[in-house]
Amino acid sequence: MIIVMKLDVAEEDIKRVEEQLEELGYASHLIRGVDRIVIGAVGDKKREGASSLELLPGVEKVVPVMAPYKLVSREVKPENSLIDIGDGVVFGSQELVVMAGPCAVEDEERLFTVAEKVAAAGARLLRGGAFKPRTSPYSFQGLEEEGLKLLAQARQKTGLKIVTEVVNPQDVELVSSYADILQVGARNMQNYVLLRELGRQSRPVLLKRGLSATIEEWLMSAEYILSEGNYSVILCERGIRTFENYTRSTLDISAVPVVKGRSHLPIVVDPSHSSGDRKLVPALSRASIAAGADGLLIEVHPQPEKAMCDGPQSLTPHDFEILMGELRALAPLCGRRL
Numbered sequence: 277m278i279i280v281m282k283l284d285v286a287e288e289d290i291k292r293v294e295e296q297l298e299e300l301g302y303a304s305h306l307i308r309g310v311d312r313i314v315i316g317a318v319g320d321k322k323r324e325g326a327s328s329l330e331l332l333p334g335v336e337k338v339v340p341v342m343a344p345y346k347l348v349s350r351e352v353k354p355e356n357s358l359i360d361i362g363d364g365v366v367f368g369s370q371e372l373v374v375m376a377g378p379c380a381v382e383d384e385e386r387l388f389t390v391a392e393k394v395a396a397a398g399a400r401l402l403r404g405g406a407f408k409p410r411t412s413p414y415s416f417q418g419l420e421e422e423g424l425k426l427l428a429q430a431r432q433k434t435g436l437k438i439v440t441e442v443v444n445p446q447d448v449e450l451v452s453s454y455a456d457i458l459q460v461g462a463r464n465m466q467n468y469v470l471l472r473e474l475g476r477q478s479r480p481v482l483l484k485r486g487l488s489a490t491i492e493e494w495l496m497s498a499e500y501i502l503s504e505g506n507y508s509v510i511l512c513e514r515g516i517r518t519f520e521n522y523t524r525s526t527l528d529i530s531a532v533p534v535v536k537g538r539s540h541l542p543i544v545v546d547p548s549h550s551s552g553d554r555k556l557v558p559a560l561s562r563a564s565i566a567a568g569a570d571g572l573l574i575e576v577h578p579q580p581e582k583a584m585c586d587g588p589q590s591l592t593p594h595d596f597e598i599l600m601g602e603l604r605a606l607a608p609l610c611g612r613r614l
């Protein structure tokens with residue numbers, strides 16, 4: 277439920293409500309919105325006494341939240357969440373944020389080459405996996421900490437922020453000591469131990485949609501992270517498994533406006549994994565921006581034909597530059613800037 281506070285509420289009234297919620301066995305989450313302060317109260321059971329909260333000073337009303345996810349819901353927070361990762365890079369604002377780079381960090385030379393090129397074309401973050409959750413145990417699994425170090429050096433050289441995947445709950449601390457955003461891959465969307473661990477630290481999380489997850493399951497996964505106290509979650513639609521096999525996955529473009537309607541969290545699209553085909557990446561990128569996405573996650577490799585993974589879906593730096601030009605022209609028509 278949400279406890280909506282009066283416009284002129286005093287801090288001591290807020291404190292009193294929080295104490296009362298604790299007594300009733302609820303966890304409370306204070307949300308200072310633009311117009312109002314609300315307190316999200318979450319717990320697993322209907323408890324006696326919740327209605328008496330309306331009698332406390334400073335409380336305007338108590339509203340039940342109908343959706344199964346609470347803290348990620350727009351019912352709790354009507355305005356868009358802005359996720360600020362520093363140096364003017366803000367997800368959920370008018371500015372579109374493009375993240376680009378190779379599937380995996382392979383070596384210093386290739387990483388630095390691609391980082392410089394995507395930065396010059398207007399990307400704000402460099403992507404690249406150092407820990408790779410591969411379908412086959414025999415495929416390249418990533419450079420691990422060595423890869424994280426190369427990403428940090430690339431940040432130093434280019435000013436790009438870093439987004440990279442964390443696979444194992446035990447590695448959260450290590451990865452967050454290098455990365456600006458921690459990515460949860462599609463295969464780990466329902467790894468609740470990992471999600472809770474990410475909720476207990478403060479780095480923003482990019483939460484990819486699971487291969488066969490409904491939007492509701494995906495939002496419930498985001499709820500795990502927020503419920504532990506980390507409100508900086510960016511959702512990433514990366515395609516879902518359907519009967520269609522001309523593409524690697526089916527990009528669920530409708531997820532963008534559906535999520536926007538139900539949640540205050542920013543949402544970006546990954547046109548690379550959803551198509552599996554670099555020829556389709558420009559069209560899916562344009563469609564995503566037109567549908568209201570807050571940004572894109574795009575695979576770019578200096579020599580896609582030699583990439584250690586996901587070469588067929590990787591753009592060359594030159595193709596990426598052309599796409600960025602197209603998106604720059606499109607953005608104002610969608611009320612955005614790039």
Ligand code: PEP
Nearest residue numbers: 405461462463484514549
């Ligand atoms: C990736 O972004 O490198 C990745 C593995 O994607 P996904 O988890 O969406 O398959």
Ligand code: MN
Nearest residue numbers: 379575585586
């Ligand atoms: Mn990939």
